[in-house]
Amino acid sequence: MKLVPGPLPPIPTGAGMDRLPLPLPFSPDLLWRYPLSFPLHHQQPPSSPLMDYKSQLPSSLASDPRIWSRDDVISFLRWSEREFDLQPFDMDMFQMNGKAISLLTRTDLSERAPGSGDVLHNVLQLLIREANNMQRVLPSSPVTPTSRHPYPLSPHSHPPTPNWSLLQNTNEAFHPHAAQIAAHIMAQSNSVTLSPAPSVDSQAGGSPQHAENNAPPHLFTHSIFGGSSGGSNGSGSNQSDSDEDYSDKMGQNMSPPNTPSAYSLMHPNIPHFAPRSPKEVKREFFPNESPEPNTNGRLLWDFLQQLLNDPSQRYTNYIAWKNHETGVFKIVDPAGLAKLWGIQKNHLSMNYDKMSRALRYYYRVNILRKVQGERHCYQFLRNPTELKNIKNISLLRQQMSPTRPSPMTHQVAPQQQQQHPQVKPEPVQLKQESPAHSEPIKPEPIESEINVHSNIPAHSVSVHSNMNMHNNTRVYEDKPTDLSMEGPTDLSISSNHVNIVCSPDTPNLREPMNYYMKDDEK
DNA sequence: GACCCGGAAGGACA
DNA sequence: TTGTCCTTCCGGGT
Numbered sequence: 001m002k003l004v005p006g007p008l009p010p011i012p013t014g015a016g017m018d019r020l021p022l023p024l025p026f027s028p029d030l031l032w033r034y035p036l037s038f039p040l041h042h043q044q045p046p047s048s049p050l051m052d053y054k055s056q057l058p059s060s061l062a063s064d065p066r067i068w069s070r071d072d073v074i075s076f077l078r079w080s081e082r083e084f085d086l087q088p089f090d091m092d093m094f095q096m097n098g099k100a101i102s103l104l105t106r107t108d109l110s111e112r113a114p115g116s117g118d119v120l121h122n123v124l125q126l127l128i129r130e131a132n133n134m135q136r137v138l139p140s141s142p143v144t145p146t147s148r149h150p151y152p153l154s155p156h157s158h159p160p161t162p163n164w165s166l167l168q169n170t171n172e173a174f175h176p177h178a179a180q181i182a183a184h185i186m187a188q189s190n191s192v193t194l195s196p197a198p199s200v201d202s203q204a205g206g207s208p209q210h211a212e213n214n215a216p217p218h219l220f221t222h223s224i225f226g227g228s229s230g231g232s233n234g235s236g237s238n239q240s241d242s243d244e245d246y247s248d249k250m251g252q253n254m255s256p257p258n259t260p261s262a263y264s265l266m267h268p269n270i271p272h273f274a275p276r277s278p279k280e281v282k283r284e285f286f287p288n289e290s291p292e293p294n295t296n297g298r299l300l301w302d303f304l305q306q307l308l309n310d311p312s313q314r315y316t317n318y319i320a321w322k323n324h325e326t327g328v329f330k331i332v333d334p335a336g337l338a339k340l341w342g343i344q345k346n347h348l349s350m351n352y353d354k355m356s357r358a359l360r361y362y363y364r365v366n367i368l369r370k371v372q373g374e375r376h377c378y379q380f381l382r383n384p385t386e387l388k389n390i391k392n393i394s395l396l397r398q399q400m401s402p403t404r405p406s407p408m409t410h411q412v413a414p415q416q417q418q419q420h421p422q423v424k425p426e427p428v429q430l431k432q433e434s435p436a437h438s439e440p441i442k443p444e445p446i447e448s449e450i451n452v453h454s455n456i457p458a459h460s461v462s463v464h465s466n467m468n469m470h471n472n473t474r475v476y477e478d479k480p481t482d483l484s485m486e487g488p489t490d491l492s493i494s495s496n497h498v499n500i501v502c503s504p505d506t507p508n509l510r511e512p513m514n515y516y517m518k519d520d521e522k
Numbered sequence: 523g524a525c526c527c528g529g530a531a532g533g534a535c536a
Numbered sequence: 537t538t539g540t541c542c543t544t545c546c547g548g549g550t
Contacts, residue, residue: 352524353544354542354543375526
Protein backbone atom coordinates (compact mmCIF):
# COMPACT_ATOMS: atom_id res chain seq x y z
CA MET A 1 0.00 0.00 0.00
CA LYS A 2 1.29 3.34 -0.83
CA LEU A 3 1.36 6.12 1.57
CA VAL A 4 0.16 9.16 -0.07
CA PRO A 5 0.04 12.67 1.04
CA GLY A 6 -2.87 13.22 3.19
CA PRO A 7 -4.92 16.27 3.45
CA LEU A 8 -2.67 19.15 3.31
CA PRO A 9 -2.00 20.53 6.70
CA PRO A 10 -1.10 24.05 7.40
CA ILE A 11 2.06 25.43 6.16
CA PRO A 12 4.12 26.61 9.02
CA THR A 13 5.02 29.86 7.59
CA GLY A 14 5.16 32.56 10.05
CA ALA A 15 6.71 35.81 10.76
CA GLY A 16 10.32 35.33 11.23
CA MET A 17 10.29 31.76 10.29
CA ASP A 18 12.04 32.39 7.12
CA ARG A 19 14.51 34.90 8.15
CA LEU A 20 16.64 33.18 10.61
CA PRO A 21 19.98 32.30 9.22
CA LEU A 22 20.03 29.27 11.37
CA PRO A 23 19.77 25.82 10.09
CA LEU A 24 17.75 23.21 11.67
CA PRO A 25 19.48 20.00 12.16
CA PHE A 26 17.33 17.66 10.28
CA SER A 27 17.89 14.23 9.21
CA PRO A 28 18.24 13.67 5.55
CA ASP A 29 14.71 12.52 5.61
CA LEU A 30 13.53 15.78 6.77
CA LEU A 31 15.70 17.49 4.33
CA TRP A 32 14.31 15.22 1.79
CA ARG A 33 10.91 16.32 2.73
CA TYR A 34 11.82 19.87 2.29
CA PRO A 35 14.27 19.52 -0.47
CA LEU A 36 13.77 22.67 -2.32
CA SER A 37 14.81 26.14 -1.92
CA PHE A 38 14.49 26.99 1.66
CA PRO A 39 16.52 30.10 1.69
CA LEU A 40 18.23 30.41 4.93
CA HIS A 41 20.15 33.35 3.81
CA HIS A 42 18.04 34.98 1.32
CA GLN A 43 19.45 38.01 -0.16
CA GLN A 44 16.02 38.30 -1.52
CA PRO A 45 12.72 37.50 -0.06
CA PRO A 46 12.06 33.86 0.22
CA SER A 47 10.26 32.36 -2.62
CA SER A 48 7.42 30.09 -2.02
CA PRO A 49 7.72 26.82 -3.77
CA LEU A 50 4.02 26.54 -3.52
CA MET A 51 3.61 29.39 -5.78
CA ASP A 52 6.40 28.36 -7.95
CA TYR A 53 4.75 25.13 -8.50
CA LYS A 54 1.47 26.59 -9.38
CA SER A 55 3.17 29.04 -11.57
CA GLN A 56 4.27 26.14 -13.65
CA LEU A 57 0.81 25.05 -14.45
CA PRO A 58 -0.14 25.78 -17.97
CA SER A 59 -1.04 29.37 -18.13
CA SER A 60 -4.47 28.55 -19.36
CA LEU A 61 -5.29 26.66 -16.25
CA ALA A 62 -7.05 28.17 -13.37
CA SER A 63 -5.77 27.52 -9.95
CA ASP A 64 -8.90 25.73 -8.96
CA PRO A 65 -9.19 22.54 -10.93
CA ARG A 66 -12.87 22.37 -10.23
CA ILE A 67 -13.51 25.03 -12.74
CA TRP A 68 -11.46 23.51 -15.46
CA SER A 69 -13.00 22.64 -18.72
CA ARG A 70 -12.39 19.38 -20.48
CA ASP A 71 -9.63 20.94 -22.42
CA ASP A 72 -8.14 22.22 -19.25
CA VAL A 73 -8.16 18.75 -17.84
CA ILE A 74 -6.36 17.45 -20.88
CA SER A 75 -3.93 20.27 -20.65
CA PHE A 76 -3.31 19.48 -17.05
CA LEU A 77 -2.76 15.85 -17.80
CA ARG A 78 -0.30 16.61 -20.52
CA TRP A 79 1.50 18.88 -18.23
CA SER A 80 1.56 16.27 -15.52
CA GLU A 81 2.99 13.72 -17.90
CA ARG A 82 5.86 15.99 -18.62
CA GLU A 83 6.46 17.34 -15.23
CA PHE A 84 6.25 14.13 -13.34
CA ASP A 85 7.62 11.81 -15.91
CA LEU A 86 4.44 9.84 -15.96
CA GLN A 87 3.27 7.28 -18.37
CA PRO A 88 1.15 8.83 -21.05
CA PHE A 89 -2.41 9.02 -20.00
CA ASP A 90 -5.23 7.56 -21.91
CA MET A 91 -7.09 10.75 -22.47
CA ASP A 92 -10.21 8.83 -23.25
CA MET A 93 -10.31 8.00 -19.63
CA PHE A 94 -10.36 11.62 -18.73
CA GLN A 95 -13.11 13.00 -20.83
CA MET A 96 -14.39 15.13 -18.09
CA ASN A 97 -14.20 18.60 -16.80
CA GLY A 98 -12.31 19.77 -13.83
CA LYS A 99 -15.17 19.32 -11.49
CA ALA A 100 -15.39 15.70 -12.42
CA ILE A 101 -11.73 14.94 -12.19
CA SER A 102 -11.61 16.67 -8.89
CA LEU A 103 -14.19 14.32 -7.57
CA LEU A 104 -12.29 11.27 -8.59
CA THR A 105 -10.84 9.35 -5.78
CA ARG A 106 -7.31 8.16 -5.70
CA THR A 107 -8.53 4.78 -6.69
CA ASP A 108 -10.50 6.20 -9.52
CA LEU A 109 -7.51 8.01 -10.78
CA SER A 110 -5.32 5.00 -10.39
CA GLU A 111 -7.72 2.97 -12.42
CA ARG A 112 -7.71 5.52 -15.15
CA ALA A 113 -4.03 6.13 -14.95
CA PRO A 114 -2.34 3.10 -13.53
CA GLY A 115 0.78 4.04 -11.78
CA SER A 116 0.06 7.69 -11.90
CA GLY A 117 -3.12 8.00 -9.99
CA ASP A 118 -1.41 8.94 -6.82
CA VAL A 119 0.41 11.74 -8.46
CA LEU A 120 -2.67 13.09 -10.09
CA HIS A 121 -4.63 12.79 -6.95
CA ASN A 122 -1.99 14.50 -4.94
CA VAL A 123 -1.64 17.35 -7.29
CA LEU A 124 -5.34 17.79 -7.70
CA GLN A 125 -5.98 17.69 -4.03
CA LEU A 126 -3.26 20.15 -3.51
CA LEU A 127 -4.75 22.53 -5.98
CA ILE A 128 -8.20 22.10 -4.55
CA ARG A 129 -6.97 22.54 -1.09
CA GLU A 130 -5.13 25.63 -1.92
CA ALA A 131 -8.08 27.01 -3.75
CA ASN A 132 -10.15 26.36 -0.69
CA ASN A 133 -7.60 27.92 1.50
CA MET A 134 -7.62 30.98 -0.55
CA GLN A 135 -11.27 31.32 -0.03
CA ARG A 136 -10.81 30.93 3.65
CA VAL A 137 -7.75 33.01 4.15
CA LEU A 138 -8.69 35.76 1.87
CA PRO A 139 -12.39 35.94 2.32
CA SER A 140 -12.56 39.36 0.93
CA SER A 141 -11.11 38.23 -2.30
CA PRO A 142 -12.99 36.33 -4.87
CA VAL A 143 -12.69 32.64 -5.00
CA THR A 144 -9.71 33.44 -7.04
CA PRO A 145 -9.96 30.47 -9.26
CA THR A 146 -7.48 32.05 -11.51
CA SER A 147 -5.22 33.24 -8.87
CA ARG A 148 -1.84 31.99 -9.59
CA HIS A 149 -0.46 32.20 -6.14
CA PRO A 150 -3.14 31.59 -3.70
CA TYR A 151 -1.12 29.96 -1.05
CA PRO A 152 -2.15 30.83 2.39
CA LEU A 153 -0.25 30.55 5.48
CA SER A 154 -0.86 28.11 8.12
CA PRO A 155 -4.42 28.13 9.21
CA HIS A 156 -3.06 27.22 12.55
CA SER A 157 -2.99 30.79 13.40
CA HIS A 158 -1.56 32.62 10.57
CA PRO A 159 -3.97 34.89 9.02
CA PRO A 160 -2.62 36.90 6.24
CA THR A 161 0.53 38.43 7.44
CA PRO A 162 3.31 40.40 5.95
CA ASN A 163 4.85 37.15 5.09
CA TRP A 164 1.85 36.25 3.18
CA SER A 165 2.21 39.32 1.14
CA LEU A 166 5.79 38.60 0.75
CA LEU A 167 5.10 35.19 -0.49
CA GLN A 168 2.58 36.40 -2.87
CA ASN A 169 4.86 38.88 -4.35
CA THR A 170 8.06 37.11 -4.69
CA ASN A 171 7.45 34.12 -6.75
CA GLU A 172 6.83 35.20 -10.18
CA ALA A 173 10.04 33.87 -11.42
CA PHE A 174 9.96 30.76 -13.38
CA HIS A 175 11.03 27.78 -11.52
CA PRO A 176 12.53 25.12 -13.66
CA HIS A 177 11.72 22.32 -11.32
CA ALA A 178 8.07 22.43 -10.99
CA ALA A 179 7.81 18.83 -10.17
CA GLN A 180 10.19 19.17 -7.34
CA ILE A 181 8.30 22.09 -6.17
CA ALA A 182 5.14 20.16 -6.39
CA ALA A 183 6.63 17.51 -4.29
CA HIS A 184 7.90 20.07 -1.98
CA ILE A 185 4.59 21.71 -1.71
CA MET A 186 3.08 18.57 -0.60
CA ALA A 187 5.94 17.75 1.58
CA GLN A 188 5.61 21.08 3.15
CA SER A 189 1.99 20.63 3.46
CA ASN A 190 2.32 17.28 4.94
CA SER A 191 5.70 16.82 6.12
CA VAL A 192 5.53 13.18 6.71
CA THR A 193 3.74 11.50 3.94
CA LEU A 194 5.82 12.19 0.97
CA SER A 195 8.99 10.82 2.19
CA PRO A 196 10.28 7.60 0.89
CA ALA A 197 10.25 5.52 3.93
CA PRO A 198 13.07 7.16 5.72
CA SER A 199 13.01 4.96 8.65
CA VAL A 200 13.01 1.94 6.57
CA ASP A 201 16.43 3.03 5.80
CA SER A 202 17.17 4.39 9.12
CA GLN A 203 16.01 1.39 10.88
CA ALA A 204 18.43 -1.24 11.80
CA GLY A 205 20.63 1.53 12.86
CA GLY A 206 20.92 2.55 9.36
CA SER A 207 21.03 5.94 8.09
CA PRO A 208 18.15 7.36 6.31
CA GLN A 209 19.66 7.38 2.97
CA HIS A 210 17.56 7.55 -0.06
CA ALA A 211 18.42 6.92 -3.54
CA GLU A 212 16.50 9.96 -4.49
CA ASN A 213 18.39 12.02 -2.07
CA ASN A 214 21.64 11.89 -3.76
CA ALA A 215 22.44 15.41 -3.11
CA PRO A 216 23.88 15.94 0.30
CA PRO A 217 21.25 17.19 2.61
CA HIS A 218 23.23 20.20 3.45
CA LEU A 219 22.83 21.37 -0.06
CA PHE A 220 19.27 22.03 0.78
CA THR A 221 18.09 24.90 2.72
CA HIS A 222 14.93 25.45 4.57
CA SER A 223 12.75 28.37 4.86
CA ILE A 224 10.07 26.49 6.55
CA PHE A 225 12.60 25.58 9.11
CA GLY A 226 14.18 28.87 9.07
CA GLY A 227 14.95 28.59 12.69
CA SER A 228 15.86 25.90 14.97
CA SER A 229 15.58 24.69 18.36
CA GLY A 230 17.11 25.76 21.47
CA GLY A 231 14.01 27.43 22.55
CA SER A 232 14.13 28.30 26.12
CA ASN A 233 10.49 27.86 26.46
CA GLY A 234 10.27 24.19 26.79
CA SER A 235 9.55 22.03 29.68
CA GLY A 236 6.13 22.75 30.60
CA SER A 237 6.22 26.42 30.54
CA ASN A 238 3.68 28.07 28.49
CA GLN A 239 5.44 29.30 25.53
CA SER A 240 4.41 31.87 23.17
CA ASP A 241 2.83 30.55 20.11
CA SER A 242 3.91 33.42 18.10
CA ASP A 243 6.29 32.69 15.39
CA GLU A 244 8.13 35.81 16.17
CA ASP A 245 8.81 34.67 19.60
CA TYR A 246 9.55 31.29 18.34
CA SER A 247 12.11 32.28 15.86
CA ASP A 248 13.68 34.73 18.16
CA LYS A 249 14.22 32.11 20.68
CA MET A 250 15.54 29.85 18.13
CA GLY A 251 17.96 32.34 16.99
CA GLN A 252 19.18 33.06 20.40
CA ASN A 253 19.32 29.73 21.91
CA MET A 254 19.86 27.26 19.28
CA SER A 255 22.62 24.92 19.88
CA PRO A 256 25.20 25.40 17.27
CA PRO A 257 25.52 22.75 14.69
CA ASN A 258 28.12 20.40 15.67
CA THR A 259 29.15 19.01 12.40
CA PRO A 260 30.59 20.48 9.31
CA SER A 261 27.60 19.53 7.32
CA ALA A 262 25.38 21.20 9.77
CA TYR A 263 27.45 24.27 9.56
CA SER A 264 27.32 24.06 5.89
CA LEU A 265 23.65 24.60 6.13
CA MET A 266 24.40 27.99 7.36
CA HIS A 267 26.58 28.86 4.53
CA PRO A 268 25.07 31.60 2.48
CA ASN A 269 26.37 30.27 -0.75
CA ILE A 270 24.61 27.04 -0.49
CA PRO A 271 22.46 26.47 -3.49
CA HIS A 272 18.84 26.62 -2.78
CA PHE A 273 18.19 23.15 -3.92
CA ALA A 274 19.75 20.37 -5.73
CA PRO A 275 17.85 19.57 -8.85
CA ARG A 276 16.68 16.09 -9.06
CA SER A 277 15.66 13.98 -11.89
CA PRO A 278 12.04 13.44 -12.77
CA LYS A 279 12.39 9.98 -11.50
CA GLU A 280 13.48 11.30 -8.21
CA VAL A 281 10.60 13.62 -8.19
CA LYS A 282 8.30 10.87 -9.13
CA ARG A 283 9.46 8.93 -6.20
CA GLU A 284 8.20 11.68 -4.04
CA PHE A 285 4.78 11.02 -5.30
CA PHE A 286 5.20 7.35 -4.82
CA PRO A 287 6.62 7.62 -1.45
CA ASN A 288 6.01 4.20 -0.26
CA GLU A 289 7.08 1.91 -2.93
CA SER A 290 9.37 0.39 -0.46
CA PRO A 291 8.17 -3.04 0.42
CA GLU A 292 8.38 -2.18 4.04
CA PRO A 293 5.90 -0.20 5.95
CA ASN A 294 6.55 3.41 6.15
CA THR A 295 5.89 5.88 8.83
CA ASN A 296 7.94 8.64 7.36
CA GLY A 297 8.56 10.36 10.57
CA ARG A 298 4.91 10.84 11.05
CA LEU A 299 5.17 9.09 14.32
CA LEU A 300 7.21 10.42 17.10
CA TRP A 301 9.27 7.36 17.60
CA ASP A 302 10.11 7.31 13.96
CA PHE A 303 11.00 10.93 14.01
CA LEU A 304 13.36 10.33 16.85
CA GLN A 305 14.84 7.38 15.09
CA GLN A 306 15.53 9.46 12.08
CA LEU A 307 17.34 12.07 14.04
CA LEU A 308 19.22 9.53 16.02
CA ASN A 309 20.24 7.57 13.01
CA ASP A 310 21.41 10.40 10.95
CA PRO A 311 24.52 9.13 9.27
CA SER A 312 26.38 12.32 9.89
CA GLN A 313 25.28 12.53 13.45
CA ARG A 314 24.38 16.10 12.89
CA TYR A 315 21.66 16.17 15.44
CA THR A 316 23.57 15.09 18.43
CA ASN A 317 23.05 18.49 19.90
CA TYR A 318 19.42 17.61 20.05
CA ILE A 319 19.26 13.92 20.55
CA ALA A 320 21.89 11.29 20.60
CA TRP A 321 22.32 7.68 21.26
CA LYS A 322 23.82 6.82 24.51
CA ASN A 323 23.92 3.26 23.54
CA HIS A 324 22.83 2.47 20.10
CA GLU A 325 22.68 -1.23 20.63
CA THR A 326 20.35 -0.97 23.55
CA GLY A 327 18.33 1.83 22.16
CA VAL A 328 19.19 4.18 24.95
CA PHE A 329 19.24 7.73 23.89
CA LYS A 330 19.33 11.09 25.48
CA ILE A 331 17.53 14.18 24.51
CA VAL A 332 20.30 16.66 24.67
CA ASP A 333 18.24 19.66 23.90
CA PRO A 334 14.70 18.96 25.01
CA ALA A 335 13.30 22.28 23.99
CA GLY A 336 15.05 22.19 20.70
CA LEU A 337 13.97 18.71 19.93
CA ALA A 338 10.44 19.57 20.83
CA LYS A 339 10.59 22.42 18.40
CA LEU A 340 11.76 20.14 15.70
CA TRP A 341 8.95 17.80 16.45
CA GLY A 342 6.55 20.65 16.47
CA ILE A 343 7.70 21.73 13.10
CA GLN A 344 7.45 18.23 11.85
CA LYS A 345 3.87 18.07 12.96
CA ASN A 346 3.02 21.66 12.31
CA HIS A 347 2.42 22.28 15.92
CA LEU A 348 4.62 25.22 16.45
CA SER A 349 3.71 25.55 20.05
CA MET A 350 5.19 22.20 20.80
CA ASN A 351 7.42 22.09 23.79
CA TYR A 352 9.19 19.42 25.68
CA ASP A 353 6.39 19.06 28.11
CA LYS A 354 3.99 18.14 25.40
CA MET A 355 6.41 16.06 23.49
CA SER A 356 7.38 14.17 26.57
CA ARG A 357 3.74 13.45 27.16
CA ALA A 358 3.68 11.78 23.80
CA LEU A 359 6.77 9.90 24.76
CA ARG A 360 5.13 8.73 27.91
CA TYR A 361 2.31 7.27 25.95
CA TYR A 362 4.89 5.01 24.45
CA TYR A 363 5.58 3.60 27.85
CA ARG A 364 2.41 1.69 27.98
CA VAL A 365 2.93 0.08 24.67
CA ASN A 366 6.50 -0.65 25.48
CA ILE A 367 7.89 1.27 22.66
CA LEU A 368 9.82 3.42 24.99
CA ARG A 369 10.72 3.72 28.58
CA LYS A 370 12.38 6.20 30.75
CA VAL A 371 15.87 5.62 31.86
CA GLN A 372 15.69 6.19 35.54
CA GLY A 373 18.07 8.51 37.12
CA GLU A 374 19.02 10.58 34.17
CA ARG A 375 17.09 13.37 32.75
CA HIS A 376 15.95 13.24 29.21
CA CYS A 377 17.21 9.77 28.84
CA TYR A 378 14.96 7.17 27.28
CA GLN A 379 15.25 3.79 25.79
CA PHE A 380 13.61 2.28 22.81
CA LEU A 381 12.21 -1.07 23.65
CA ARG A 382 11.27 -2.16 20.23
CA ASN A 383 13.14 -2.71 17.14
CA PRO A 384 12.33 -0.07 14.58
CA THR A 385 11.72 -2.80 12.11
CA GLU A 386 9.16 -4.28 14.34
CA LEU A 387 7.57 -0.94 14.93
CA LYS A 388 7.31 -0.40 11.27
CA ASN A 389 5.78 -3.72 10.73
CA ILE A 390 3.24 -3.06 13.34
CA LYS A 391 0.60 -1.31 11.47
CA ASN A 392 -0.53 0.61 14.44
CA ILE A 393 0.00 0.66 18.08
CA SER A 394 -3.10 -1.31 18.70
CA LEU A 395 -1.32 -4.32 17.39
CA LEU A 396 1.02 -4.03 20.25
CA ARG A 397 -1.89 -4.84 22.43
CA GLN A 398 -2.20 -8.11 20.69
CA GLN A 399 1.41 -8.78 21.24
CA MET A 400 1.00 -7.95 24.85
CA SER A 401 -2.09 -9.96 25.38
CA PRO A 402 -1.85 -12.94 27.71
CA THR A 403 -2.50 -15.34 24.93
CA ARG A 404 0.16 -13.77 22.89
CA PRO A 405 2.92 -13.00 25.25
CA SER A 406 4.58 -9.77 24.78
CA PRO A 407 8.23 -9.65 24.15
CA MET A 408 8.38 -7.87 27.39
CA THR A 409 7.19 -10.89 29.23
CA HIS A 410 10.10 -13.05 28.54
CA GLN A 411 12.36 -13.75 31.32
CA VAL A 412 15.78 -12.53 30.97
CA ALA A 413 18.50 -15.00 31.29
CA PRO A 414 20.48 -14.56 34.46
CA GLN A 415 23.64 -14.31 32.59
CA GLN A 416 22.14 -11.62 30.52
CA GLN A 417 21.33 -9.68 33.56
CA GLN A 418 24.78 -10.11 34.76
CA GLN A 419 26.03 -8.78 31.56
CA HIS A 420 24.34 -5.55 32.28
CA PRO A 421 25.25 -4.45 35.70
CA GLN A 422 23.64 -1.14 35.12
CA VAL A 423 20.38 -2.69 34.34
CA LYS A 424 18.76 -3.18 37.63
CA PRO A 425 15.27 -3.81 38.74
CA GLU A 426 13.35 -0.75 39.40
CA PRO A 427 12.57 -0.48 43.08
CA VAL A 428 9.06 -0.61 44.33
CA GLN A 429 7.55 -0.71 40.95
CA LEU A 430 5.80 -3.99 40.97
CA LYS A 431 2.16 -3.71 41.32
CA GLN A 432 0.20 -6.12 43.35
CA GLU A 433 -0.74 -8.81 41.00
CA SER A 434 -4.06 -10.28 40.64
CA PRO A 435 -4.19 -13.95 41.53
CA ALA A 436 -5.17 -14.83 38.06
CA HIS A 437 -1.90 -13.58 36.79
CA SER A 438 0.36 -14.33 39.61
CA GLU A 439 1.01 -17.92 38.93
CA PRO A 440 4.55 -18.65 38.23
CA ILE A 441 5.22 -19.44 34.71
CA LYS A 442 7.96 -21.22 33.10
CA PRO A 443 10.49 -19.20 31.38
CA GLU A 444 9.59 -19.23 27.81
CA PRO A 445 12.00 -19.87 25.08
CA ILE A 446 12.61 -16.46 23.90
CA GLU A 447 13.62 -17.26 20.45
CA SER A 448 10.65 -19.23 19.40
CA GLU A 449 8.17 -16.95 20.94
CA ILE A 450 9.64 -13.84 19.61
CA ASN A 451 10.16 -15.13 16.21
CA VAL A 452 6.66 -16.30 15.99
CA HIS A 453 4.95 -13.29 17.28
CA SER A 454 7.08 -10.39 16.61
CA ASN A 455 9.89 -9.17 14.61
CA ILE A 456 12.01 -8.46 17.54
CA PRO A 457 15.15 -10.45 17.36
CA ALA A 458 15.20 -12.94 20.11
CA HIS A 459 18.22 -11.47 21.63
CA SER A 460 16.72 -8.10 21.60
CA VAL A 461 14.19 -8.71 24.28
CA SER A 462 16.60 -9.42 26.96
CA VAL A 463 16.83 -5.97 28.26
CA HIS A 464 13.22 -5.62 28.98
CA SER A 465 12.31 -9.21 29.22
CA ASN A 466 12.60 -8.99 32.91
CA MET A 467 10.51 -6.00 33.11
CA ASN A 468 7.52 -7.94 34.09
CA MET A 469 9.20 -10.70 35.82
CA HIS A 470 9.54 -10.90 39.47
CA ASN A 471 11.05 -13.91 41.12
CA ASN A 472 10.36 -15.96 38.09
CA THR A 473 6.82 -14.91 38.19
CA ARG A 474 5.38 -13.33 35.23
CA VAL A 475 3.50 -10.39 36.46
CA TYR A 476 2.26 -9.36 33.16
CA GLU A 477 -1.35 -8.58 33.03
CA ASP A 478 -3.49 -7.73 30.18
CA LYS A 479 -3.16 -4.08 30.66
CA PRO A 480 -4.42 -1.58 28.27
CA THR A 481 -1.64 -0.82 25.98
CA ASP A 482 -3.19 1.42 23.50
CA LEU A 483 -2.36 5.03 23.47
CA SER A 484 -5.81 6.02 24.24
CA MET A 485 -6.55 6.78 27.78
CA GLU A 486 -9.55 4.58 27.92
CA GLY A 487 -9.83 1.98 30.51
CA PRO A 488 -7.81 1.56 33.59
CA THR A 489 -4.35 2.78 33.42
CA ASP A 490 -1.96 0.45 34.91
CA LEU A 491 1.53 1.37 34.28
CA SER A 492 2.93 -1.40 36.27
CA ILE A 493 3.86 -3.05 33.09
CA SER A 494 6.00 -0.33 31.93
CA SER A 495 7.04 0.46 35.41
CA ASN A 496 8.22 -2.96 36.19
CA HIS A 497 10.97 -2.56 33.83
CA VAL A 498 14.55 -2.53 34.65
CA ASN A 499 16.34 0.67 35.06
CA ILE A 500 19.23 1.63 33.03
CA VAL A 501 21.53 4.02 34.63
CA CYS A 502 22.19 6.39 31.91
CA SER A 503 25.62 7.41 32.87
CA PRO A 504 27.38 9.85 30.68
CA ASP A 505 29.43 7.26 29.02
CA THR A 506 27.40 4.18 29.77
CA PRO A 507 30.43 2.02 29.35
CA ASN A 508 28.73 -1.13 30.46
CA LEU A 509 25.50 -0.58 28.81
CA ARG A 510 25.99 -2.99 26.08
CA GLU A 511 23.29 -5.49 25.81
CA PRO A 512 22.84 -8.31 23.47
CA MET A 513 19.75 -6.95 21.91
CA ASN A 514 21.41 -4.90 19.27
CA TYR A 515 18.12 -3.50 18.20
CA TYR A 516 19.65 -0.82 16.27
CA MET A 517 22.48 -2.49 14.63
CA LYS A 518 22.32 -3.15 11.02
CA ASP A 519 21.58 -6.67 10.16
CA ASP A 520 24.95 -7.17 8.74
CA GLU A 521 26.46 -5.92 11.90
CA LYS A 522 24.73 -8.42 14.02
C1' DG B 523 11.96 25.71 38.65
C1' DA B 524 12.85 21.85 35.88
C1' DC B 525 11.74 17.44 35.21
C1' DC B 526 8.67 13.61 35.32
C1' DC B 527 4.27 11.32 35.65
C1' DG B 528 -0.26 10.17 34.04
C1' DG B 529 -5.46 11.53 33.72
C1' DA B 530 -8.58 13.80 30.80
C1' DA B 531 -10.42 15.89 26.76
C1' DG B 532 -10.18 16.67 22.24
C1' DG B 533 -8.29 17.20 17.41
C1' DA B 534 -6.36 15.56 12.98
C1' DC B 535 -6.17 12.00 10.22
C1' DA B 536 -6.84 7.56 7.80
C1' DT C 537 -18.00 6.49 12.13
C1' DT C 538 -14.27 4.68 14.44
C1' DG C 539 -9.62 4.01 16.01
C1' DT C 540 -5.06 5.77 16.24
C1' DC C 541 -1.83 8.99 17.62
C1' DC C 542 -0.93 12.40 19.35
C1' DT C 543 -1.73 17.54 21.41
C1' DT C 544 -3.01 20.25 25.04
C1' DC C 545 -3.86 21.08 29.66
C1' DC C 546 -3.55 19.95 34.11
C1' DG C 547 -2.40 18.52 39.06
C1' DG C 548 0.77 16.20 41.50
C1' DG C 549 5.34 14.25 42.81
C1' DT C 550 10.50 14.44 42.98
